[in-house]
Amino acid sequence: MVFNRIETDRQSSQPLVINWTSISVFVAVHALALLAPWFFSWSALGVTIFLHWLLGSIGICLGYHRLLTHRSLQVPKALEYAIALIGAAALQGGPIFWVAGHRRHHIYTEDLDKDPYSAKRGFWWSHMGWLLYKRPEFFDYESNRQFAPDLARDGFYRWLDRYFLLLQIPLAIGLYLLGGWSFVIYGVFVRTVLLWHSTWLINSASHITGYRTHDSDDNSRNLWWAAILTYGEGWHNNHHAYPNVAKAGWQWWEIDMTWWVILVLQRMGLAQRIVLPPAA
Template sequence: MTTTIKQPPQKPGIADLDWTLVGFLTAVHGIALLAPWFFSWSALGVMIVLHWLFGSIGICLGYHRLLTHRSLQVPRWLEYVLATIGAMALQGGPMFWVAGHRQHHLFTEDAEKDPYAASRGFWWSHMLWLIYPRPSVFNREIYRSYAPDIARDRYYNWLDKYYLLLQVPVAIALFAIGGWPFVIYGVFARIVTLWHSTWLINSATHMWGKRRFHIDDNSGNLWWTALLTYGEGWHNNHHAFPNVAPAGWRWWEIDVTWYAILVLEKLGLARRVVRPPAEAMAQAR
């Protein structure tokens, strides 16, 4: 009988780095650090509004709860609008984002198969997974198999390839309205703060937080990440019931994205909104 010994995951080396992406991330962070020299209250306001629009409406509602988990349905035109807003967050196209997140749920914290496995450590799950790219996460011909519904759509394929270009009209419009302060805050500072807000869900909520549901991963409900990410920080709730539309289940669990879904439902624009099962709600005390 042959015994197969499973080898531990290899630590990435300096040669494995995607230097192009390292340079891009460094440049965006560097420009964002110019923000104190361009400060104005109106520029800060623009950053906050766009952080909410691209983060809560685009990523949390559009990419995550709608496209990835199909926890609600909206008209096709509205789905395209929400996906486009998500693409403007500069976190990848819809097929890339959905495929990666579905892998995360299928193989949560598996050091080899989860794209941002917290079992590899805080910094790996926070951002190192991006600069040490693996084919299953970054090769379109491979990752598309995890999002076949998205891959069949021509518009989503276009967004997946050209999402970076969407920053150009945003920057031009902001410059026309408020000059360089609006560009620095509305583009670069907004991108960086939204990146790290989103990445905290991959890292912090898989290391800390309360575990309402005892499931086979370390996801936790972490209130301060929920405030930064419009509800996504109620992550133990989400991992226990991924296809449920609300992440916050009790009135004190602030979930700004869920409030937006409720508005869409009241307007008749969202239907088949998946709510927590009654027996699970009884545990949510």
């Protein structure tokens, strides 16, 4: 009997092989985050909140998602690289991996085998289960470069995609020098776990519950509490209907903090060719 082979859900016949390395990493990071009560301080909690915003809103939402994946705006190349570095420090994979996976998600939304985190496989799969199995078509560099050729042509992004894990070392050292192990536990591990699950809610919860403004050809939803946790990404139905638009929240009540940052960059002359929602 082969113990590391598990069949997929009943709707797909593609076999799945458990990636024990990935599982070990996720378990270790979550376990270290559970040390938080023994290292609590208000300043450490503040570090967590600040890094959740910096790495989440600026690095992932603005950088990896709206800037690199959808090219919803343009910024000077030096600034683009800096924002990409912040995204890589979020510990959600290198830029080529992340961008390729999300572009696949939009091309093959909710397809059982072609969408890496298809919501049709259920909440658990789309939330984080897809990360726990060996699927070369989604995790191998040669496969991903086909969906992110613009990044794969750039030596900086190839380097960052390969060595993004190393960014945790200077980050952890800096946090330790600022506040000791309390800052490390909260700034690296607690922050990572909170940001992981915040981001993953867009793949899972925002394809299950919420309201639909646009008749997109999928089950994407606008989910207010997910939007708060992800600085605007939870307005997911708006995004799936018009994926290249830089603004996720369209109505006055649809708070989109990442869009506010884009407006600031525009006022400073650093953001151009911003893709706006179509006229009513």
